[in-house]
Amino acid sequence: MALPPGLSYYDGPLVETANGGVSDWVEYKNVKAYTNAFVIVDDTKVLLGLKKRGFGRGLWNGFGGKVDLGETPLQAAVRELEEEAGITAPLEQCGTLFFAVDGVEAAFNIDVFRAHEYTGTITESDEMRPQWFSIQGDLLPPSKPSATLDRAPQEGIAALPPIPLEQMWADDEFWLPLMFARRYFVGRADFSADNKMLKWWFGAAPLPS
Ligand SMILES: CNc1ncnc2c1ncn2[C@@H]1O[C@H](COP(=O)(O)OP(=O)(O)OP(=O)(O)O)[C@@H](O)[C@H]1O
DSSP: OOOOTTOTTOOSOOEEEEEEESSOOOOOSEEEEEEEEEEEETTTEEEEEEEOSSTTTTOEEOBOOBOOTTOOHHHHHHHHHHHHHSEEOOOEEEEEEEEEETTOSEEEEEEEEEESOOEEOOOOOSSEEEEEEEOOGGGSOTTHHHHHHHSOOOTTGGGSOBOOGGGSOTTHHHHHHHHHTTOOEEEEEEEOTTSOEEEEEEEEOOOOO
16 A cells, blocks of 8 residues: 555555545655653543643643654653653554644654553643543444443543544544554644644554454
């Protein structure tokens, strides 16, 4: 399968899951490495942070940032989760995203990580305000909602707000369900200078047959 430019290093089996937009892919000069990390407990709730400053301010997202010189992406992801949310988690990579913004020289390569448990006390930082959200049924694979109902109701879960997609990056709706379904995903989304999504492509590991 021909992947969008920027994602061509991925060589695992993939099926296309979404594709749209009208323009050509945006030109970029260099690529910067970032991380984004999610803690997902019980397949029913996810920890997000409200970005309080800088790029993406006012949007809910996972915890992450730039990979520093000499760090692996995993080391950076663990460090950023600790710095921004005060917790440590056994993160594993679950996808890779690539973003280019019209008029910006550096594109983002974002390695996405997830964990299903954590240690420490969730703590607000200067950069992020952490909060749990319940994963609404339309972001879960079809088998999951009933599986969830089969279990004893979990204390507190019903009281959590659903994931606020309207206050998140526009690309998130395409890959969050893949992450929650535990499918490895890759995708590229290009944005205009005023943060409108111009063109996108997402793919994921095939479902077991
Ligand atoms: C365009 N569509 C997008 N969709 C979803 N997530 C996106 C994103 N674009 C960037 N992200 C994430 O936003 C954070 C920025 O990180 P950012 O705060 O700028 O990095 P870092 O903490 O190193 O910066 P400072 O130390 O403040 O300079 C980082 O998690 C990165 O993965």
